[in-house]
Amino acid sequence: MRSKDHFSKIPESQPAIAQMDALLRKSGIHLPSDRLEQLWTYHQLLRQHNPELNLTRIHNFTNMVLKLYVDSILPGRLMDLPSPLLDLGTGPGMPGIPLKIAYPQLTLLLAESRQKRVAFLKTVVEKLNFPDVEVVGEGITPHFERPVAGVITRAVEDMAATIDRVRGCLMKDGLVIFMKGPHCDEEIQAASERFMKEYRLSKDQSYNIPNTSHERRLVVFQRLGEPLFVKKAKAMERYISRIIESEQNPLFKDLKKLLGSRGIRKQKKALVAGSKQVLEVLSQFPELCEAWIGSGEKDPPPPDSPEHLNWYQLSSPLFQSLDVFGTGKPLLLIRIKTVEKWAPDDGLPEGCTVFIPFQDPENVGSVIRSAAAFGADQVILLSESAHPYHPKALRASGGTVLGIRILEGPSLAELPEDLPLLPLSAGGRDIAEIAFPDTFAFLPGIEGPGLPEQFKKNAVSIPIDSRVESLNAATATAIALYAWSQYRRKHSGV
Ligand SMILES: C[S@@+](CC[C@H](N)C(=O)[O-])C[C@H]1O[C@@H](n2cnc3c(N)ncnc32)[C@H](O)[C@@H]1O
Numbered sequence: 001m002r003s004k005d006h007f008s009k010i011p012e013s014q015p016a017i018a019q020m021d022a023l024l025r026k027s028g029i030h031l032p033s034d035r036l037e038q039l040w041t042y043h044q045l046l047r048q049h050n051p052e053l054n055l056t057r058i059h060n061f062t063n064m065v066l067k068l069y070v071d072s073i074l075p076g077r078l079m080d081l082p083s084p085l086l087d088l089g090t091g092p093g094m095p096g097i098p099l100k101i102a103y104p105q106l107t108l109l110l111a112e113s114r115q116k117r118v119a120f121l122k123t124v125v126e127k128l129n130f131p132d133v134e135v136v137g138e139g140i141t142p143h144f145e146r147p148v149a150g151v152i153t154r155a156v157e158d159m160a161a162t163i164d165r166v167r168g169c170l171m172k173d174g175l176v177i178f179m180k181g182p183h184c185d186e187e188i189q190a191a192s193e194r195f196m197k198e199y200r201l202s203k204d205q206s207y208n209i210p211n212t213s214h215e216r217r218l219v220v221f222q223r224l225g226e227p228l229f230v231k232k233a234k235a236m237e238r239y240i241s242r243i244i245e246s247e248q249n250p251l252f253k254d255l256k257k258l259l260g261s262r263g264i265r266k267q268k269k270a271l272v273a274g275s276k277q278v279l280e281v282l283s284q285f286p287e288l289c290e291a292w293i294g295s296g297e298k299d300p301p302p303p304d305s306p307e308h309l310n311w312y313q314l315s316s317p318l319f320q321s322l323d324v325f326g327t328g329k330p331l332l333l334i335r336i337k338t339v340e341k342w343a344p345d346d347g348l349p350e351g352c353t354v355f356i357p358f359q360d361p362e363n364v365g366s367v368i369r370s371a372a373a374f375g376a377d378q379v380i381l382l383s384e385s386a387h388p389y390h391p392k393a394l395r396a397s398g399g400t401v402l403g404i405r406i407l408e409g410p411s412l413a414e415l416p417e418d419l420p421l422l423p424l425s426a427g428g429r430d431i432a433e434i435a436f437p438d439t440f441a442f443l444p445g446i447e448g449p450g451l452p453e454q455f456k457k458n459a460v461s462i463p464i465d466s467r468v469e470s471l472n473a474a475t476a477t478a479i480a481l482y483a484w485s486q487y488r489r490k491h492s493g494v
Pocket residue numbers: 088089090091092093094095111112113114117138139140141153154155156165
């Protein structure tokens with residue numbers, strides 16, 4: 001490899017500043033004398049401290065100039081460098097120090113976790129009398145929150161790891177600049193896929209260190225969103241935030257009661273869980289949303305949330321006691337719509353009504369979801385039923401509870417027999433063979449006891465294998481709804 005290098009014939013016995021200048025110029029880099037001297041001083045320091053600190057394995061003068069200094073400066077010729085720029089894992093100062101010498105207007109942060117190297121970097125910065133260069137003597141983690149417009153990194157780690165690491169400090173539109181060798185397609189692909197929503201690949205340029213056979217690749221990702229600390233600050237400004245750390249806090253006590261149907265009925269409020277559902281409810285029913293509930297201040301409300309939203313920041317144990325599904329993601333406190341009453345005298349509207357007597361909130365939620373999916377006209381909750389806004393019901397309903405017409409009716413025993421009912425019970429007529437009336441209601445039984453005797457005579461059933469006693473009540477209702485939707489499609493072309 002070395003024999004191909006154009007400059008390998010330069011005598012190594014007495015390298016001098018002029019030879020460095022010549023190598024730089026042949027590589028297209030023209031430094032004025034004061035900056036050339038800075039680079040020379042840096043080179044001397046590197047040489048002086050290398051035996052003790054093992055700063056670089058490159059010892060040959062020509063190679064040091066080309067593979068370290070020229071290589072470090074080249075990104076500045078291929079793009080406009082963002083400033084302030086964080087050189088992450090700078091080691092002995094590469095590419096940061098040569099870049100700062102070539103582009104003195106840069107504000108630079110040199111991050112290095114190994115303390116001996118940190119001491120070396122501080123000596124360099126002092127000797128070169130650099131303005132606007134700071135040595136950050138710590139390992140960069142996502143908790144590092146100093147705002148920077150760009151990050152540059154050479155020979156540190158894979159791209160995805162770095163992008164993740166700088167999520168605390170890189171500002172919106174900021175650039176992560178990777179100085180890589182030619183074979184980094186897999187890394188680019190992995191990082192592009194993982195950060196698809198937050199970053200875009202803005203540059204991928206192959207080049208050579210001039211007059212050498214050394215191939216390089218400059219890969220740049222641009223951040224599309226804000227870092228967390230900015231999101232937090234904006235959210236603090238926009239929403240009323242409350243920190244809740246005690247179980248005795250009245251707000252928390254009320255929230256805790258929303259884990260059961262009684263509390264929901266009394267307060268007319270509910271908790272929505274699961275990030276997808278929370279975001280859907282927030283965008284579809286902003287007027288119903290009261291508070292965004294998170295663990296501490298991580299995960300602030302999204303920037304376009306309604307302004308009246310409160311932001312409750314719960315201590316981790318308090319949050320976990322509300323996060324019954326263990327999502328770890330924020331919950332949403334919503335007001336529930338007033339549920340209209342229904343009495344038998346009101347009759348039924350044309351189409352399909354579904355009565356719900358289920359005591360298991362998951363069954364309530366999943367039947368509501370099926371009712372919405374198959375186009376039922378309304379759902380009437382009998383007094384036996386669990387609350388449709390119970391956290392388990394809301395989750396099982398996939399949010400459809402908020403979209404479908406729901407009424408509150410009497411108990412199962414109070415339903416008159418002369419309603420146009422299609423009770424669901426094993427042993428009834430085969431549902432595939434009946435003609436569905438224009439106006440009717442499905443009436444499934446309660447889990448366990450099933451239907452009271454008086455309804456069984458008109459029941460319809462879903463034929464099942466004789467070794468299975470019965471279907472789950474919500475499943476049976478879903479299949480009955482499907483049978484009706486198929487019948488309707490066939491007979492009315494809907
Ligand atoms: C292989 S060296 C490369 C140094 C230099 N960028 C170069 O091109 O010569 C990697 C350096 O990154 C430092 N480093 C690794 N992870 C780091 C982190 N998270 N924050 C700061 N420095 C880190 C290591 O201590 C090491 O000095």
